[in-house]
Amino acid sequence: MASRGTLRFIDIGANIADPVYHGRYRGKQAHEDDFLQVVNRAKEYGVEKIMITGGTLSESRHAVAETKLDDCLYSTVGCHPTRSVEFEQKARSPDDYLRQLIDLAKKNKDKVVAVGEMGLDYDRLQFSPKATQIKYFEKQMELVHETKLPVFFHCRVAYEDFGAIICRHRDIIPGGVVHSFTGTKEEAARMIDLGFYVGINGCSMKTQDNIDVMCSIPTDKLMIETDCPYCEIRSTHAGYKSIKTHFESKRKEKFDPRYMVKSRNEPCTIIQVLEVMSAARDEDPQQLADAMYDNTMKLFFGGEAKSTS
Template sequence: MRLVSCLLHSSARFNVFKEKRLTMKFIDIGANLSDSVYQGRYHGKQAHQGDLANVIERAKKWGVEKIIVTGGSLKDSQNALEVARTDESLFCTVGCHPTRTLEFEAEGGDPDLYLRKLTELAQANRDKVVAAGEMGLDFDRLHFSPKEAQIKYFEKQLDFVKETKLPVFFHCRAAHEDFCAIVRPHRDSIPGGVVHSFTGTKEEAAAILEMGFYIGINGCSLKTQENIDVMCSIPSEKLMIETDCPYCDIRQTHAGHKFVKTQFESKKKEKFDPNHCVKSRNEPCTIVQVLEVMSGARGEDPDVLADLMYKNTMELFFKDTK
């Protein structure tokens, strides 16, 4: 009888836990929903039917009220906008990721024309475009775009920020000193921003906070104990939450996995079921797991932390809609 009683008690606690999660509100600040995997294509091969509508609906069931679809180039930003127009909960960014900056001059193209097209795309669609970006520096992947090109076109895009007056969705990887050196002189003309998918040090986080920016946390921000310690050093009022899906899922090998309570049943793409997640393909509903790691490691009430990050995000990206 004691065993049965314990099992019933445990089940009841789980149901209360799940219901509590369903009352939370989230805004996923970085989701690559224009990626072909949500159309069922992996590495150029069709594996199953597109299921983006199912992915969005699943996110809503877990309290994700808004999703910002990331634009990483002119074409990618156009695609992100197209996706954003499929659902009232979706919005997007417009910009050029550091690893794509050679596109500014591809095939003898005019960098000024490329920038003008980004600007026009953002200006003509302000109902859906909520940020400039993804832009910044990534010195971990110089094989895609050399340092000189990344710096040149990051600086060029800050003119785009000045003209559109949009907050910025920043990317910074292994380039902290150069990033700060470029951004600081322009700080007064930047209407706020967030450095997303943060994996830097405590000192680097402090420098970003000193410039008045927010810091975005996802599964890649919580891989190691050092990552977690850095996250814990950031004041709650400067945090945002994201999935960066289909990447950055929280895996069993990650230091933060011990805090994960919510599990999602998944199936391999070969056994696709639209009512389940696809194995190894991250999606916005898993944002609850990011919260569980963050709140568990910080020793903070998940409801309070989720609410504060929601308010932070509304303040930066949706101030005019509150």
């Protein structure tokens, strides 16, 4: 395994605007705010930048606000497909909701590096029906056009409709990543053919079939993420045996800021995602980490730096 001190990561998908990183669970304060401890722990494991995911207008505002807490933090601005009903429920009109998203992104250009999370999710239609998801995925193409930012995409069990919408608007999309990928090899190839990167986290590698799909993706099209506080790599996952770096955790009732909170994933565990990926792909972990770092810099940060191993 590469030395922990030489590995460099950018976590492209971290939901650290979630209240659990401020000690609040289901509206109740369970322990002290440890947001900055979580950020600092990530830095100890080579995480140089963290992209906080915006899933609604209010969450995007919160994500942008939290980027001010540390220089390593950036955010996305957008509306997740399962929350797309908000366009009709949380503003004077859908146009007003969209305009507020656009304004938020434009007024925070130093910290907002992508628009999204946007796309389609047919696995959770109980939150938003297909027609609503499609309507507001298309509408958010105006957000892409107005900001000229790359896109943080979400697609779950909806690759046919997703691809059709993308093809209609491909000329205005400056690039993007389909994050938390769990599709087939054919679907991965389709996303790459459309010119996008593919984001891999613990949920992308639950089964051997998932891992085989991940191994089919060219290194120059891969990015890495945690999707925390979700998608931890569990002992039941196919790649768990490849993990070399383990973290001690404590239940929230026995909170200690020196340790992770049990069942609350964090950006520091990105090193575990790398360990599973590199073992399955039989690639040198340092070279794989460097490649994904460079891919991410190129798309979201203007290629402002190159890894140096």
